[in-house]
Amino acid sequence: MRLTESLSRRALEAPESGIVEIINHARGRDNLLPLWAGEGDLPTPAFISDAAKAALDNGETFYTYQRGIPELRSAIADYYARHFKARLSPEHIYVTGSGMHAIKLMVEALTDVGDEAIYFTPCWPNIAAALGVSGARKVGVPLTFADGQWSLDIGEVERAITPKTRMMFVNTPANPTGWTASLADLKALLDISRRHGIWILADEIYALYHYAGGRAASFLDIIEEGDRVVFANSFSKNWSMTGWRVGWVVAPPELGDAIENLVQYTTSGVAQFMQRGAVAAVTTGDDFVAENIARATAGRDIFCDRLLATNRVETLKPAGAIYAYLKIDGITDSRRAALDIVDKTGVGLAPGSAFGNASDPFLRACFLRNGDQLAEAADRLADYIAKL
Numbered sequence: 001m002r003l004t005e006s007l008s009r010r011a012l013e014a015p016e017s018g019i020v021e022i023i024n025h026a027r028g029r030d031n032l033l034p035l036w037a038g039e040g041d042l043p044t045p046a047f048i049s050d051a052a053k054a055a056l057d058n059g060e061t062f063y064t065y066q067r068g069i070p071e072l073r074s075a076i077a078d079y080y081a082r083h084f085k086a087r088l089s090p091e092h093i094y095v096t097g098s099g100m101h102a103i104k105l106m107v108e109a110l111t112d113v114g115d116e117a118i119y120f121t122p123c124w125p126n127i128a129a130a131l132g133v134s135g136a137r138k139v140g141v142p143l144t145f146a147d148g149q150w151s152l153d154i155g156e157v158e159r160a161i162t163p164k165t166r167m168m169f170v171n172t173p174a175n176p177t178g179w180t181a182s183l184a185d186l187k188a189l190l191d192i193s194r195r196h197g198i199w200i201l202a203d204e205i206y207a208l209y210h211y212a213g214g215r216a217a218s219f220l221d222i223i224e225e226g227d228r229v230v231f232a233n234s235f236s237k238n239w240s241m242t243g244w245r246v247g248w249v250v251a252p253p254e255l256g257d258a259i260e261n262l263v264q265y266t267t268s269g270v271a272q273f274m275q276r277g278a279v280a281a282v283t284t285g286d287d288f289v290a291e292n293i294a295r296a297t298a299g300r301d302i303f304c305d306r307l308l309a310t311n312r313v314e315t316l317k318p319a320g321a322i323y324a325y326l327k328i329d330g331i332t333d334s335r336r337a338a339l340d341i342v343d344k345t346g347v348g349l350a351p352g353s354a355f356g357n358a359s360d361p362f363l364r365a366c367f368l369r370n371g372d373q374l375a376e377a378a379d380r381l382a383d384y385i386a387k388l
Helices: 018-026 046-057 070-084 099-110 125-134 154-160 183-196 253-264 272-284 286-308 334-345 371-386
Strands: 093-096 116-121 137-142 144-146 149-151 165-171 199-203 229-234 247-250 323-327 362-366
Touching: 018 334, 046 272, 070 093, 070 272, 093 099, 093 253, 099 125, 099 165, 099 199, 099 229, 099 247, 099 253, 116 125, 125 137, 137 154, 154 183, 165 183, 183 199, 286 323, 286 371, 334 362, 334 371
Parallel strands: 116 137, 116 165, 165 199, 199 229
Antiparallel strands: 093 247, 144 149, 229 247, 323 362
């Protein structure tokens, strides 16, 4: 018997990442322009790293609060007051070992084995995988693509609900499509949650990357006490901290003991010196966040304008997030195309097949990068498209 045959079905059925496949295929090559991953090209700024280094020098290397150090929980609450005008106490905040950890914890908290969870496709693949590994049944509701843009049919969400539905995952602005829910969309989804007693797990990590100006609409704008809404977030995108693996949950304080226990039995808490860096990020990093948003705004225009000029790319500029999700005339198999493109042009893209079958013709590129690199990548892709 092979050793793998003795593993659990959930472990064996955890899907391989279609994004990582392309990265592993081309990693380390010369002349590579890697737009495949959801991260910018700026390293973590010194004011954040220096705070973590100082904490290390001060010996902050012991076990710490499972819910997060008080200073960080308070600082995150203040962040929401500044950017969302939300009145949250530190008791609403729970520090986690990444945004992915936050999502996995809340999937565990909100669903039992066999429960159904709705999410909107195309979607970041980790949510479907997290549901599957946890034993929940994943139910994809497709977004509608028309005239180069994505939209949500609330009626389709209603029709997907069954007596087993326990949770709805809402990522807006969305990875990979850039779909950004209107306030009317959020009100309709919250109404569904209230009528059916369904939890909403809101991933608003890209809320500040909103190209119409200001931040995107948030459930925090409309929720009331007693609503079944929790939030997963991360330090990764705003403060260029993808490798730090620090995130947080926003949830009603009455869930605190359950969330704390889930932290205890997964990571037993985030390293205190890393949390000191996170405190510096969220308290003094607004200018750096603004710099990242400006880079993304410029990058979106540089990259998308060049490709739209080919008249072979159907997708319009996204309303939010940090990705161009490209439907290119002549490409039907995105996995094969992503491998061919990186081999022939050195531009690394994520295949749409990684985000769900419905999105197979699409390719995703992250534009939170240096403008010169994006211009070069767009030129290489335009030449490739011209030869299709």
